[in-house]
């Protein structure tokens with residue numbers, strides 16, 4: 001089984017001097033359904049393309065190499081918990097983004113989990129709750145609400161591929177993610193969750209060259225000073241979510257490097 005890790009083109013998304021990079025994880029080997037066959041599914045885009053969702057590149061795939069399909073991993077109707085471990089080899093991750101929804105759905109029910117495992121023991125999880133961060137794929141019957149402020153309604157006519165967001169603990173910045181687990185139970189009408197896309201955002205610490213012109217000098221120091229106290233990711237050298245004295249010191253200690 002060949003696992004493709006696609007380094008999305010950072011240049012195509014967002015600022016050129018951002019430390020953030022996106023890594024799309026291709027789920028093609030585990031897809032088991034084509035949701036373009038579901039109710040109003042022909043309103044979904046076809047797979048094998050990258051969608052821009054809130055500035056995040058999300059790769060969607062096909063099912064059985066059918067160019068007119070949108071392949072997803074949907075929890076099988078086994079009546080018991082099913083879990084997939086998706087291998088990942090990404091160091092320095094900051095945020096995990098998914099595109100998920102489900103069949104049917106009763107608001108408030110737990111449908112499963114997304115878990116993230118680091119080589120050195122870092123761990124994060126996101127519980128999938130119907131009507132909170134995941135909902136029925138199709139408008140009309142069942143549960144159609146999305147109330148998690150971190151979830152984003154991403155709609156195509158009357159169907160949707162909503163985006164979930166999981167901020168990872170800081171320990172992942174120095175750890176390597178070994179795998180992401182998608183698990184849960186398929187129950188009608190509670191819901192059967194599916195995963196359509198998985199992207200990790202990483203943050204690479206730097207030597208203080210925040211404007212990435214190859215030289216650590218007064219222009220980098222000024223950029224960090226002007227952003228001081230903010231969460232400006234372009235000036236947050238160590239990727240801890242705030243621009244503070246640690247970032248400024250990194251620039252000072254790196255002063256003159258590469259000039």
Ligand SMILES: [Ca+2]
Pocket residue numbers: 136137138139140141142143144
């Ligand atoms: Ca519905």
Ligand SMILES: [Ca+2]
Pocket residue numbers: 208209210211212213214215216217219220
């Ligand atoms: Ca510079």
Ligand SMILES: [Ca+2]
Pocket residue numbers: 236237238239240241242243244246247
């Ligand atoms: Ca910082």
